[in-house]
Amino acid sequence: MSEPVTNLKNYAAPAELRRAPVVECSGGLGVLTDKLSEFAEGKTPMWWWILFLPAAFCATVVLPFCLFYQVFTGVGVWGNNHPVMWGLDIVNFIWWVGVAHAGTLISALLFLTRQHWRTTIGRMAEAMTVFSVMMAGAYPAIHVGRAWFDWYMFPVPNSNGLWPQFKSPLMWDVFAVNTYMTVSMLFWFMGMIPDFAVLRDRATTRVRKIIFSILAMGWTGSARHWHNYEKAYVVLSGLCTLLVFTVSSIVGLDFCTSQLAGWHATIFPLYFVIGAVFCGFGMMLVILIPLRKWCHMEEVITLSHIDKVAKLTLVSGLIIAYIYAMEFFIAWYSGDPYEKWVFGHRLFGHTYWILGWMLIGINVCVTQLLWFKKIRANLAVLFVIGILINIGMWTERFVIVVGSLYQEFLPANWGKYMPTIWDIGLYVGTLGTFFMLYLLFVKFLPMIAISEVKGAVPHGDPHHVLGGATNKKGGQP
């Protein structure tokens, strides 16, 4: 006779209702530590070099070349010209900020909601945030045209007696992006302190020992230290979560406070936040799927985690679909002829109409594939969907920026925009820099939060049988 279900203490849930384990790595905490620090300590594999060298070429040759040429010659080297004064530079800026947001969402918001599975991918997500905000920040700094006057954007007392004009959302953006970069770096670094101590204690060479000793700052793992550390972590997570909703909102405000049809909509702050998160989840899939295989982390970053990221992608994709529908509805419902014109021309205009269909085809239609469990379990398909989402969201930003500018109120002002080789070179350069930094991070720093994962597995739970507890209070092993 089986136990009656009312006796919950002894009731074992059926397999499909049980929560997936955080890691599928068998063995204790020591084995887990070996597994997690293996890649940062082992020999550099061939695939790393194959990816690193082209990325490093883009970062150290293509990017500086495009930057120097643009700064010495002027913004005219880009395709930006009247009436499209915001071109690929702003498109890429929003795209990079967007990629950053999913990282913060995974590492901070999922921490606050106590999703233990985030421990395995949180660090990689944070690294994605830090590096992509860096890439984003570069664009407005050079788009101002005279990069040597960038310091005018900061409230520095100067001999002209001038101050920045704080009524403009563009000014708020300077603060938002700088804060985002600083705070996500602090969060990333603080999370790594205990893991630096792990690598310090495992170091076999003197150089490694010295470097990681300095980075770990004398961390011993004292309960008093952990106590303050956990508090600081919660506070930083809360603040980072606020940033997820603030930074892209402010980028959205840059657009919607203007009078231009296609930009002047109250939905923009939310639109940009969700778009950012959606795009970032796409990038997360692109990064996680190959790395978990090549770094032999299949037992740590399990299929269940990938499945959850895919589900979050689907949720944000559905909100995006709703916003697209709402944008078109409001354009029609407002009765504003300019709004109607712009939105009609997004799909049925000339030159850029294909991009309008691309963003609906990818962001709305392809995303629906994620409803199916089979698709979410098929890593190759997920990888392709991740890349498509990145392309789709890039297209969306292009449609918003260029698609609204090229046909403004006066037909006499209409014009076209085509990116030049320097626009594209700069984008390729930032992509290369991002991947170069990411590969360096994966190779030399703890890419998975070692101490957090250990605290989230049954072996680390003092109330669990595997954690040494004598009773079964902690649930099934």
Add this chain to the structure above:
Amino acid sequence: MSEKVYGIIAEFDSPAAILHAAEKVRDAGYRRWDTFTPFPIHGMEKVMNLGNSMVGWVSLAMGGGAFASVVGLLWFSNAFDYPLLVGGKPMFSVPMTFVPSYIMLIMGGAVGALVGMLGLNQLPRLHHPLLHKPRFILASRDKFFLLIGALDDKFCEQETRQLLEAIGGKHIEIVEEEA
């Protein structure tokens, strides 16, 4: 250079073991002792009676300070020192000040959290007597250490060692520091 006793350290195998050991050390009346673990052990802060961490207050103070200073800066720069009329809007108003000040509140709060955490933990420090112990490198791996400090009123090399043995500690060693 002479060496003096810093404390006695014992090693435990599981999170549950260190938690029970900590309860017993507390019940034996010791006050200056600490545990060293590879990850935070849930329930340890209650056993050690650590109370609420002050980090949150440091963060609040720095965040609040940053918020107030930016409101002040915006008033000074755009309404007082160089009044700037833009689109007929007021020189100084809540919508204009809120966003940048709020952003800097986050910045201040984040810096406060990190600085507060490091400050309260007295980090960074380049040296710790425990880091001399060869077995202590396992504290970041899969072993759990309990240290009873020599400055404790009840500390006695013989009795403390016996207590640690009784509660199941292994590899009990005396930790020395350079005086």
